[in-house]
Amino acid sequence: MSGETPDSRQLCLMVGTCITFGLQYLLSMSEEFRQRYRLQAYRTHRHQQFMSDFAIGDEELNAASVFIYHTPGWADWGNEQGYHELLARVPAHVQRISIPYPIFPPLWPFHVYDPRNDAPDRALFPHGAPAHYPYGDGVVLRMMRQGLPKEEIIRRYLDMDVSDEIGLDALLEKSIEIQAVKEENTDVKVLDFVASEFRRQPAFLTMNHVGNPTLIHMADQILGRLGCAPLGPFAHRGLFHLVSPQMPIHPSVIRHFGLTYVTPESRYAFDTFRNLTLEEYLSFYIDFA
Known part of the structure; x- marks a missing residue:
């Protein structure tokens, strides 16, 4: 047997x-x-x-x-x-x-939690699950609270220079400084790699x-x-990205940091079904609840 x-x-x-x-x-x-x-x-x-x-x-x-x-x-x-x-x-x-479980805000400096994700009556994704956008944008939400139409929000957002709104270099320096202290007690290290490589390859997909x-x-x-x-x-x-989703990066952030692996026209795998430009993502995001 x-x-x-x-x-x-x-x-x-x-x-x-x-x-x-x-x-x-x-x-x-x-x-x-x-x-x-x-x-x-x-x-x-x-x-x-x-x-x-x-x-x-x-x-x-x-x-x-x-x-x-x-x-x-x-x-x-x-x-x-x-x-x-x-x-x-x-x-x-x-x-x-x-x-480590590091974070990297400089490429997505307006990140906030969007309370619309908690609305019980929010719309459904086409595959039937409740719509969920875990990476909110504080600037978009502010313009929505001002009552601007969607097309105007998208136009203003795409035309803005993020470095006029927030000090990106200072945010980068502070992010590395804070996490370097925590990494002193971690066997596996990533911050030197991220700092040297984030302009040339997708070290992070979201913050x-x-x-x-x-x-x-x-x-x-x-x-x-x-x-x-x-x-x-x-x-x-040979691998697709193993962690999801991918969040679009604003064109002015791409320019500011000189990112070479994306362009303003790049598409990002937001979920299993959608590969979105920043403009397309904004349209879905504004309407989701």
Whole structure:
């Protein structure tokens, strides 16, 4: 009588925010990692608490060889006490690898949470889910409160020079300064990479979602700490972005920072179905609720 072959690989636990969807995929691309580890990932964040109580059992924690996690200062969980209690239960024999959850406001300096996302009667997306735009824009909302028609809001927004409204260089400097302090206590580092590369490649897709280049930079450091080789060329060239959505960047921000991987006409994969220019995105965003 034959049965299933026991999985003798070591257990690797990962606890993190939504960006860990991408890290899980990238680590699993490594044959060395797959041969040595089985990966169990747990994800949560403030607005979508898949695991708000952090109920990972002591038996699983004791069985683990590796524990990949955000240091507490990097993540806004909505249950910080529960997270501290989880970290305190990780046994001393488990190899800990801490990862950042950085944010990058300079490319999207008007980001705010749009309260229209909480309206129970908001419109539906074509696939039937309630419309949801997690990355609001404070300038657009201000013009909407002023009662301007949609066409006028879009025209004014596209014509504006964002650097006249906010000091972009100061925002960039402050963003790196704040997060550099937190990164001192994190095993995996990203800020030097982001600072040197964000003009040449999509280090970030939204103000709090890193793009594939940064994810690969993180994954390679994790693999290195586990004695595995870095990811091969396919990871760099053959993948769609692993974290969504992508948020459009204002043309004046592109000009100001000299971004070379996008243009004012670029399209961005906002969701599974839509690949939008900034103007198209604004039209949908203004009308969604």
